Amino acid sequence: MLGSIYRKSVTGAARTTVRGMHFKTPNTKYGSKYTVTLIPGDGIGKETAEAVKTIFKADNVPVEFEEIDVTGEVSGSELPAEYQEGLRSLRRNKVGLKGILYTPVVRTGHPSFNVLLRKELDIFASVSLFKSIPGVQTRQKDIDFVVVRENTEGEYSGLEHMPTPDVVESLKIITEYNSERIGRFAFDFAVMNQRNRVTAIHKANIMKQADGLFRNTVKGLGTDYPQIEVNDMIVDNASMQAVSHPQQFDVLVTPNLYGTILSNIGAGLVGGPGLVPGVSIGRDYAVFEPGCRHVGLDIKGKNTANPTAMVLSSVMMLRHLGLDETADRISKATYKVLEQAQVRTPDLGGTNTTTEFTKAILNELD
């Protein structure tokens, strides 16, 4: 069974891991090194992946990256060869580190390769971690919650058609099977991480059948986890509560679209998308990717992206591989640089580059 764990480290710094919980996905190891698929992705992907590669190299991390340049910046609806190669590599290695792939917002564009990958690998649970970071000034303090988002169906089913030229029907699919497994994942996650409450997020007052099924299925699992409190909240209220009283949240379990919206709110609360780590994980595969899944095309190639989200995602990956000591070291160094606030990328009000921020992490590792 997979494991996605979020523990507090001895130093109190955010500590993430994905091991031991629900399923332990296998991984590929040749000799003394783990082989991991690296898909840097579009936008700021190359720069933030470079940060990880630099840190891993300097720290002699026993991970060999099999790098595949998949891009969503292609025209037409054909799946590019690189996408297929990336998928094959992930199937082979079981574990991946991935940036975000661009999806055109036009009717004739191709489907989202991010979503396709998640479906093809059945990495059904998206986990994103939102925790106040010492040194990063935010309006709301003491935030510490997790969004567990169903990653394969719901509003992201991609099933749209036009019964007449002026009408679009877009199907949101909610199944008991997927609601139950994401619900179980959330409860298991809560148990493994000494968390107390699971909140099912829904809009069952309007989508009585679809969201009703999700809500009731998740809540029904509560009897199997007597030590965990279970409640539910309508997504609009949850969004309002998230910006006004985010400290009340512990583990939120959501259908697909509400998950991405609450993850983006969460990122805004803790200092931005450049800080939030995450993973998409299933029974057989684990793909670590920044927690609120931004492409950052507007700052592509400018060397200004904050690599923290990608670096902390790689820290989660190291824990998944059982390399806890290395994970702790890199995580501590990253949080230290953030706390000292001497070297900052523009998203945090600084003027430093991605490269300089990465160098600062390396200095802390020494």
Ligand SMILES: NC(=O)C1=CN([C@@H]2O[C@H](COP(=O)(O)OP(=O)(O)OC[C@H]3O[C@@H](n4cnc5c(N)ncnc54)[C@H](O)[C@@H]3O)[C@@H](O)[C@H]2O)C=CC1
């Ligand atoms: N447009 C697309 O191709 C895709 C969109 N999405 C989803 O749609 C939502 C919106 O996407 P977009 O409008 O494309 O957002 P975006 O990628 O343009 O990001 C929003 C803003 O956050 C900034 N940002 C993101 N990561 C950063 C980092 N590490 N350091 C510094 N600044 C950073 C970007 O520069 C940008 O100004 C996302 O939250 C995501 O969930 C997801 C995958 C692909």
Ligand SMILES: O=C(O)CCC(=O)C(=O)O
């Ligand atoms: O892949 C995309 O274009 C959108 C996916 C998305 O919103 C997400 O992964 O959060």
Ligand SMILES: [Mg+2]
């Ligand atoms: Mg999103």
